[in-house]
Amino acid sequence: MALNKLSLKFHNSIILKNFKNVTSVLSVRSFFNYYTTTNPPIEGPTKKLNMVQAINNALDITLQTDESALLFGEDVAFGGVFRCSLELQKKYGSERVFNTPLCEQGIVGFGIGVATAGSTAIAEIQFADYIFPAFDQIVNEAAKFRYRTGNQFDCGKLTIRTPCGAVGHGAHYHSQSPESYFAHTPGLKVVVPRSATHAKGLLLSCIRDPDPCIVLEPKVLYRAAVDEVPVDDYFTPIGKAEIVKHGDAVTLIGWGTQVHVLLEVAELAKTKFNVDCEVIDLVSILPWDKDAVCKSAKKTGRVLIAHEAPLTGGFGAELASTIQEECFLQLEAPVARVTGFDTPFPYVYEPFYMPDKWRCLQTIRKLLDY
Amino acid sequence: MFLRQSSLVLRKYLKNTHKLKLFSTSTSTIDYPGAQVIWSGNLSFTNSHSYPPISTYRVLNSKGQITNNSEDPKLSNDVLEKMYKDMVLLNVMDKILYESQRQGRISFYMTNFGEEAAQIGSAAALSIEDLVYGQYREAGVLLWRGFTIADFVNQCYGNVEDKGKGRQMPVHYGSKKLNFVTISSPLTTQMPQAAGAAYALKGKNKVVICYFGEGAASEGDAHAAFNFATTLDCPVIFFCRNNGYAISTPADEQYRGDGIAARGPGYGLNTLRVDGNDVFAVYNATLKAKEFALARNKPVLIEALTYRVSHHSTSDDSSAYRPADEVTHWATHLNPVNRLRLYLEHNSLWNEDKQKEWMKECRKNVLTVFEEGEKKVKPHWNEMFTDVYKDIPDHLKKQMEEMAQHVEQYKDKYPVKNFS
Numbered sequence: 001m002a003l004n005k006l007s008l009k010f011h012n013s014i015i016l017k018n019f020k021n022v023t024s025v026l027s028v029r030s031f032f033n034y035y036t037t038t039n040p041p042i043e044g045p046t047k048k049l050n051m052v053q054a055i056n057n058a059l060d061i062t063l064q065t066d067e068s069a070l071l072f073g074e075d076v077a078f079g080g081v082f083r084c085s086l087e088l089q090k091k092y093g094s095e096r097v098f099n100t101p102l103c104e105q106g107i108v109g110f111g112i113g114v115a116t117a118g119s120t121a122i123a124e125i126q127f128a129d130y131i132f133p134a135f136d137q138i139v140n141e142a143a144k145f146r147y148r149t150g151n152q153f154d155c156g157k158l159t160i161r162t163p164c165g166a167v168g169h170g171a172h173y174h175s176q177s178p179e180s181y182f183a184h185t186p187g188l189k190v191v192v193p194r195s196a197t198h199a200k201g202l203l204l205s206c207i208r209d210p211d212p213c214i215v216l217e218p219k220v221l222y223r224a225a226v227d228e229v230p231v232d233d234y235f236t237p238i239g240k241a242e243i244v245k246h247g248d249a250v251t252l253i254g255w256g257t258q259v260h261v262l263l264e265v266a267e268l269a270k271t272k273f274n275v276d277c278e279v280i281d282l283v284s285i286l287p288w289d290k291d292a293v294c295k296s297a298k299k300t301g302r303v304l305i306a307h308e309a310p311l312t313g314g315f316g317a318e319l320a321s322t323i324q325e326e327c328f329l330q331l332e333a334p335v336a337r338v339t340g341f342d343t344p345f346p347y348v349y350e351p352f353y354m355p356d357k358w359r360c361l362q363t364i365r366k367l368l369d370y
Numbered sequence: 371m372f373l374r375q376s377s378l379v380l381r382k383y384l385k386n387t388h389k390l391k392l393f394s395t396s397t398s399t400i401d402y403p404g405a406q407v408i409w410s411g412n413l414s415f416t417n418s419h420s421y422p423p424i425s426t427y428r429v430l431n432s433k434g435q436i437t438n439n440s441e442d443p444k445l446s447n448d449v450l451e452k453m454y455k456d457m458v459l460l461n462v463m464d465k466i467l468y469e470s471q472r473q474g475r476i477s478f479y480m481t482n483f484g485e486e487a488a489q490i491g492s493a494a495a496l497s498i499e500d501l502v503y504g505q506y507r508e509a510g511v512l513l514w515r516g517f518t519i520a521d522f523v524n525q526c527y528g529n530v531e532d533k534g535k536g537r538q539m540p541v542h543y544g545s546k547k548l549n550f551v552t553i554s555s556p557l558t559t560q561m562p563q564a565a566g567a568a569y570a571l572k573g574k575n576k577v578v579i580c581y582f583g584e585g586a587a588s589e590g591d592a593h594a595a596f597n598f599a600t601t602l603d604c605p606v607i608f609f610c611r612n613n614g615y616a617i618s619t620p621a622d623e624q625y626r627g628d629g630i631a632a633r634g635p636g637y638g639l640n641t642l643r644v645d646g647n648d649v650f651a652v653y654n655a656t657l658k659a660k661e662f663a664l665a666r667n668k669p670v671l672i673e674a675l676t677y678r679v680s681h682h683s684t685s686d687d688s689s690a691y692r693p694a695d696e697v698t699h700w701a702t703h704l705n706p707v708n709r710l711r712l713y714l715e716h717n718s719l720w721n722e723d724k725q726k727e728w729m730k731e732c733r734k735n736v737l738t739v740f741e742e743g744e745k746k747v748k749p750h751w752n753e754m755f756t757d758v759y760k761d762i763p764d765h766l767k768k769q770m771e772e773m774a775q776h777v778e779q780y781k782d783k784y785p786v787k788n789f790s
């Protein structure tokens with residue numbers, strides 16, 4: 001009998017109460033502070049939403065306005081493991097919002113089919129770390145569909161949403177930022193929101209974009225990113241970067257969560273070195289906004305690019321090579337990259353792995369002293 | 371009715387015609403290379419209604435009685451006691467580690483409630499030399515093999531004693547010594563790997579066992595594994611824990627066939643389905659699978675029907691997608707640990723006093739070890755850079771050196787005191 005109780009009561013056990021000093025060894029240092037979006041992209045009413053709610057809102061608008069839209073993936077029916085599709089099955093029925101079997105290649109292949117047949121497909125891959133079984137469908141099929149059929153067929157109505165990035169304790173398989181794998185694939189569009197506002201606007205843009213898109217959602221922002229988000233339908237343009245903070249000393253480029261790290265770094269650089277950094281949110285990885293980046297690089301002459309993904313072959317490499325091609329004569333120092341190291345994403349070592357504010361700050365000093 | 375009869379006749383026929391007669395000229399036998407053929411003038415679907423459901427083997431009924439004495443595995447009292455004690459210890463460890471996550475002391479945990487018999491029964495039927503590939507909900511298998519509570523706790527903390535060097539999330543256990551290949555989160559990747567390992571171990575008097583969930587069975591890798599194992603004659607036991615759920619997704623949204631077992635014959639896999647909450651049934655099935663795999667160099671599929679009493683993990687609240695009384699039903703009336711306890715009590719091998727004493731010992735042991743594990747520091751942070759390759763390549767050495775300089779300069783900004 002004692003056993004029955006044991007397995008039943010594990011939800012609210014008191015066994016550990018006899019521990020003194022419950023010092024949380026975890027006390028994960030948050031590696032960023034969220035900078036809320038203060039300028040809504042459109043006029044009209046706004047609502048305080050976090051990134052999950054903003055995504056849910058974009059999905060809701062789509063299902064409401066596009067009768068052909070389907071939403072599916074692992075555990076999507078009950079709301080998804082991050083709750084992005086909460087209540088949507090109830091609202092739109094299980095023929096439009098549904099669970100799939102546990103198979104990423106199936107999810108994307110199915111989505112390509114849905115899109116090819118003319119319906120809007122919004123596929124969720126539960127974690128970006130688990131997108132690789134679908135790599136073939138994405139890279140060889142979705143990306144090349146229009147091209148290899150001579151534009152007779154396309155799967156532009158496919159959008160893949162997937163949570164990515166570090167959270168403090170995700171280790172190898174709940175932390176990765178795979179943007180550069182997809183950036184290496186002509187035919188795809190890849191975006192990364194840094195805010196609740198962008199999450200909604202970018203998702204709506206991707207869903208309506210005529211090409212297959214991947215939205216990499218930094219999952220640590222799901223609850224942390226809270227903005228006054230416009231209630232109405234709107235687009236955040238794909239392919240356009242945003243200057244989040246103006247400055248003249250060093251250009252700091254990032255995307256997703258890293259933008260918030262860089263905003264804090266810019267403040268630190270102001271107090272410690274008395275310089276004004278320009279912070280650019282790239283927003284869109286493929287295509288990316290060469291004009292905005294190079295204009296800023298030419299202005300400041302010093303560039304730091306930071307991303308969580310490893311250094312070698314990371315998207316920073318693409319930016320750096322273009323900047324040196326386009327802005328060579330205006331550069332005062334070599335383009336610097338502060339990134340995750342060339343190791344798998346590690347568990348307990350995460351504080352040492354991240355391109356955190358101190359590594360960025362030290363690099364700014366080097367750029368200034370060059 | 372007709373369908374059933376004809377399928378019986380058909381199965382008998384297939385049994386008798388062992389080899390495909392590729393070059394036969396007789397009109398009654400078959401010439402197509404892809405499958406055996408029996409001609410029919412009757413156009414009808416073959417589907418899951420063409421056959422009765424695959425039967426489920428059971429030894430202990432829910433009252434803890436052996437229903438058919440010829441199936442009694444006749445285990446020694448020592449083994450029986452170890453089976454039961456390990457199940458209880460597993461429960462206690464799960465409860466404490468689950469709670470510790472709730473208190474923010476470890477970051478994540480997954481419990482094994484409801485699946486104790488499937489784990490312990492299968493582990494007990496194998497020898498330590500047999501190689502294990504797990505999914506993640508198989509802590510009982512490790513416990514049976516001798517993974518200590520300290521081993522579990524150290525891994526969950528990723529401290530300096532963790533054999534995995536603090537690199538993976540909690541519950542990603544592994545032990546070279548215990549022939550348990552380290553758990554990896556991406557589902558189903560272990561299945562084709564298990565087939566390959568079994569192929570390489572052929573003739574060495576060892577089998578490989580590979581655990582997986584009914585959800586994981588939907589991945590393409592499961593198909594690859596089954597097909598490789600049969601076509602390449604690999605002595606591997608594919609052990610499916612069919613616990614009814616993959617996170618929130620119920621089995622009927624995962625597949626529409628007769629469970630995972632029904633796939634076996636389609637691949638040419640010898641298949642067993644057992645009551646996964648009956649430790650003796652699981653034991654007998656695994657033993658038979660091992661004997662068969664070794665004798666014939668062929669794979670076996672076992673489907674153990676069970677129920678995930680736990681939430682999926684500490685990140686999950688299953689009340690959002692399944693009724694509480696469903697869980698209660700499985701946790702009480704169909705509890706596999708209770709079932710074994712009832713059997714032991716009928717046979718005077720266990721009683722309330724022993725129960726109290728063992729529970730007390732388990733709690734004390736786990737709590738002590740837990741506190742010790744919590745105090746231990748993490749490995750040196752530069753272990754982050756080792757083992758990416760056998761030797762650290764130059765580019766990584768440079769990154770490590772740069773980080774060392776950086777940490778030296780910004781000492782107060784990094785949790786260096788928690789690391790060796």
Ligand SMILES: Cc1ncc(C[n+]2csc(CCOP(=O)(O)OP(=O)(O)O)c2C)c(N)n1
Pocket residue numbers: 074102104126130133507555556557582583584585586587611613615616617678682
């Ligand atoms: C390739 C991949 N996709 C998705 C996940 C996320 N995930 C982790 S466990 C799980 C459910 C697995 O269910 P099942 O195989 O039935 O095992 P159970 O948890 O029931 O023991 C999912 C979807 C993953 N780990 N790997």
Ligand SMILES: [Mg+2]
Pocket residue numbers: 583584585611612613614615616617678
């Ligand atoms: Mg399951």
